[in-house]
Amino acid sequence: MDTRSVKTASPRDLSRDELAASLEWYGKMVLARRFEDEAEREFRRGKIGGYLHVYSGQEAVAAGFLSAIRPDDIFFTAYRDHAHAIFRGAAPGAVMAELFGKATGLAKGKGGSMHLFDVAHGFYGGYGIVGGHIPLATGAAYALRYQKTERICLCFLGDGAMNSGSFHEPANLAGLWGKQGLCPIVYIVENNQYAMGTPVERSSAVTNLAGRFSTYAIDNERADGMDFIEVRRLAERVVRRVRETGGSYAVELLTYRFAGHGAADLFQPYRTKEEIAQARSRDPITILEDRLRAAGALTDEQVKRVHADAERAVTEAVRFAEESPPPAPEELYKDVYGARDEDEKTGTRDRGNTGTR
Amino acid sequence: MAELTYRDALRSALIEEMDHDRRVVLIGEDIGVYQGTFRVTADLLKRYGPGRVIDTPISELGFVGAAIGMAMLGLRPVVEVMTWNFSLLAMDQIVNNAAKLRYFSGGQVNVPMVIRGPNGAGVQLSAQHSQSLEATYAHFPGLYVVAPATPAEAKGLLRTAIRSDDPVIFLENAALYGMKGEVPDSDFALPFGKAAVARSGRDVTVVAYSRMVFAALTAAEQLAAEGIEAEVINMRCLRPLDAATIVESVSRTHRAVVVQEQWKPFGAAAEIAMRIYEDAFDQLDAPVERVTGADVPMPYARTLEVRAVPHEADIVAAVKKTLGKD
Ligand SMILES: Cc1ncc(C[n+]2csc(CCOP(=O)(O)OP(=O)(O)O)c2C)c(N)n1
Ligand SMILES: [Mg+2]
Numbered sequence: 001m002d003t004r005s006v007k008t009a010s011p012r013d014l015s016r017d018e019l020a021a022s023l024e025w026y027g028k029m030v031l032a033r034r035f036e037d038e039a040e041r042e043f044r045r046g047k048i049g050g051y052l053h054v055y056s057g058q059e060a061v062a063a064g065f066l067s068a069i070r071p072d073d074i075f076f077t078a079y080r081d082h083a084h085a086i087f088r089g090a091a092p093g094a095v096m097a098e099l100f101g102k103a104t105g106l107a108k109g110k111g112g113s114m115h116l117f118d119v120a121h122g123f124y125g126g127y128g129i130v131g132g133h134i135p136l137a138t139g140a141a142y143a144l145r146y147q148k149t150e151r152i153c154l155c156f157l158g159d160g161a162m163n164s165g166s167f168h169e170p171a172n173l174a175g176l177w178g179k180q181g182l183c184p185i186v187y188i189v190e191n192n193q194y195a196m197g198t199p200v201e202r203s204s205a206v207t208n209l210a211g212r213f214s215t216y217a218i219d220n221e222r223a224d225g226m227d228f229i230e231v232r233r234l235a236e237r238v239v240r241r242v243r244e245t246g247g248s249y250a251v252e253l254l255t256y257r258f259a260g261h262g263a264a265d266l267f268q269p270y271r272t273k274e275e276i277a278q279a280r281s282r283d284p285i286t287i288l289e290d291r292l293r294a295a296g297a298l299t300d301e302q303v304k305r306v307h308a309d310a311e312r313a314v315t316e317a318v319r320f321a322e323e324s325p326p327p328a329p330e331e332l333y334k335d336v337y338g339a340r341d342e343d344e345k346t347g348t349r350d351r352g353n354t355g356t357r
Numbered sequence: 358m359a360e361l362t363y364r365d366a367l368r369s370a371l372i373e374e375m376d377h378d379r380r381v382v383l384i385g386e387d388i389g390v391y392q393g394t395f396r397v398t399a400d401l402l403k404r405y406g407p408g409r410v411i412d413t414p415i416s417e418l419g420f421v422g423a424a425i426g427m428a429m430l431g432l433r434p435v436v437e438v439m440t441w442n443f444s445l446l447a448m449d450q451i452v453n454n455a456a457k458l459r460y461f462s463g464g465q466v467n468v469p470m471v472i473r474g475p476n477g478a479g480v481q482l483s484a485q486h487s488q489s490l491e492a493t494y495a496h497f498p499g500l501y502v503v504a505p506a507t508p509a510e511a512k513g514l515l516r517t518a519i520r521s522d523d524p525v526i527f528l529e530n531a532a533l534y535g536m537k538g539e540v541p542d543s544d545f546a547l548p549f550g551k552a553a554v555a556r557s558g559r560d561v562t563v564v565a566y567s568r569m570v571f572a573a574l575t576a577a578e579q580l581a582a583e584g585i586e587a588e589v590i591n592m593r594c595l596r597p598l599d600a601a602t603i604v605e606s607v608s609r610t611h612r613a614v615v616v617q618e619q620w621k622p623f624g625a626a627a628e629i630a631m632r633i634y635e636d637a638f639d640q641l642d643a644p645v646e647r648v649t650g651a652d653v654p655m656p657y658a659r660t661l662e663v664r665a666v667p668h669e670a671d672i673v674a675a676v677k678k679t680l681g682k683d
Binding site for chain 1: 386387390391392394412413414415416417418419442443445446479480481482483484485486620621649650651652653654656657658659660661664665
């Protein structure tokens with residue numbers, strides 16, 4: 001698979017609007033990367049538990065798309081979700097607090113790294129069962145049209161998720177509904193080459209993942225996912241089309257995850273150091289930085305400031321997470337049902353035997 | 358006898374069965390090149406080749422169903438689910454096909470397969486990755502449901518499972534993989550439906566399985582310090598359920614506490630308690646107590662999670678309740 005074919009556009013071709021957006025999102029990408037590095041460190045320090053899947057290397061994908069949608073648009077993704085939340089405007093402190101399992105976290109500390117939610121910003125979650133969110137996103141897109149809005153839905157998914165029934169069934173629905181203008185969704189396949197230890201060649205009989213959407217009459221394309229500016233251009237075009245037609249669309253973006261699958265994936269026996277080094281030589285942050293520099297829009301001074309800002313924001317996020325209280329004990333029983341408080345009053349619900357704590 | 362980890366005990370059962378029976382194949386996600394998420398299948402790809410150690414995409418419904426088909430044609434697939442949570446995607450295949458094929462074909466086909474992987478809570482894996490699904494599967498006639506606690510049980514029961522002519526739900530536990538214990542080395546197998554008395558005692562019977570056996574044993578230690586002798590029964594198997602061993606014990610102790618990690622409503626403890634009522638009601642001096650997980654999806658925050666899973670202290674408290682000492 002050729003993921004390394006860089007199409008270097010000339011710096012002059014950046015519009016003023018693009019320049020402004022690129023500068024802003026350069027800062028956000030640096031912040032997200034710094035956040036992920038810190039999350040890994042905090043995991044090793046034992047401040048974060050469970051699974052931790054970082055997004056480093058893939059930033060241009062989510063950044064490109066989330067920079068191209070409107071504030072009232074919505075999106076779904078899997079468990080590799082920290083950057084998505086931050087890009088969309090969640091406070092880094094609230095994300096870090098969730099990873100720390102604190103009451104001030106995005107989901108009150110109840111969901112953790114895999115289940116970030118920020119519905120106020122259109123972020124409908126963070127899912128841990130591979131493929132499990134794809135049907136939800138498809139139905140959500142239908143609902144947006146049903147409610148006669150112009151809003152659209154983005155569904156980020158991994159290359160591995162495309163082999164699950166949870167992908168194929170809703171994809172067929174989106175094909176059917178999309179033809180009727182009832183399913184304004186963009187499926188964004190983040191092809192980072194691997195599903196845990198299994199490369200795409202060993203998991204998908206057809207390795208052109210975008211093409212697989214054709215089976216369901218969903219128009220699609222495949223592109224490099226490392227260049228923010230190019231991803232954003234593509235995203236703007238695709239989002240406009242989906243918004244106008246109410247039809248579904250799919251994009252496969254070729255990218256790479258620089259870190260292990262999760263914090264526990266230390267040895268990575270399925271890939272070589274050389275391969276990782278080669279992939280890192282096309283770092284989406286450096287690519288954007290180079291383009292902005294070439295356009296004369298970014299100075300050393302500014303780069304330094306962006307990094308210092310990110311450093312400060314992440315330090316502050318950690319401090320906030322550290323100092324935040326854990327969820328109150330009674331939170332354990334809240335949010336199971338909407339009518340929960342009634343159950344409490346009538347005593348109709350047996351909590352299980354935890355009376356001793 | 359050899360000292361093995363629970364993980365290596367499982368692995369040695371796989372190796373011995375694969376060595377002597379070419380019908381045995383392994384299938385699952387990242388079991389070959391990646392060596393298995395919990396390394397139960399480490400090096401087996403090299404040993405047996407890709408025809409017998411089959412790496413699959415993330416397609417639980419597909420590969421569990423395909424394994425059922427293999428089994429119908431006489432292979433003996435051992436399917437690894439990365440965790441039992443993911444088996445839910447294959448539940449239709451397990452419940453509607455594997456469990457019932459022998460019956461609705463009037464005995465023309467059978468499904469000699471094992472589905473194995475870790476069940477239950479880990480540490481801070483939150484709501485979608487912490488489920489205990491034993492009662493869910495034990496509900497269905499046609500399935501065996503096995504939950505070994507020790508390395509010896511892991512090996513002996515896995516061997517029986519692979520040799521079984523019907524589908525086996527084989528529930529491991531991530532916290533136990535590294536645990537060491539003595540494992541007999543000869544052709545060693547343990548029968549299904551036979552519980553073990555893990556500790557003898559006269560005052561109360563504590564029934565548990567899988568990881569909770571160890572919580573029960575620790576609780577029994579603490580109780581012993583207070584002069585209360587708890588008998589701990591390790592079920593090993595939920596289907597078939599060895600009610601006889603429990604009833605025999607309760608006939609001596611006249612009190613029972615049943616421990617499970619899963620949610621209280623409609624759980625394994627409810628079934629076990631009811632079997633005690635059915636078969637030993639006259640023997641009871643106190644109502645059967647249940648120690649269970651909290652009736653909520655698993656929270657992520659460690660502070661909440663520790664409140665959601667049962668601990669030794671809960672077992673101690675429940676035992677005291679049956680003795681009127683609470
Ligand atoms: C149904 C299901 N099966 C298995 C897993 C275990 N698992 C978690 S992530 C993962 C790989 C997913 O790969 P991909 O979709 O490419 O996403 P990426 O991790 O590369 O972002 C697997 C197998 C799971 N969470 N859900
Ligand atoms: Mg992937």
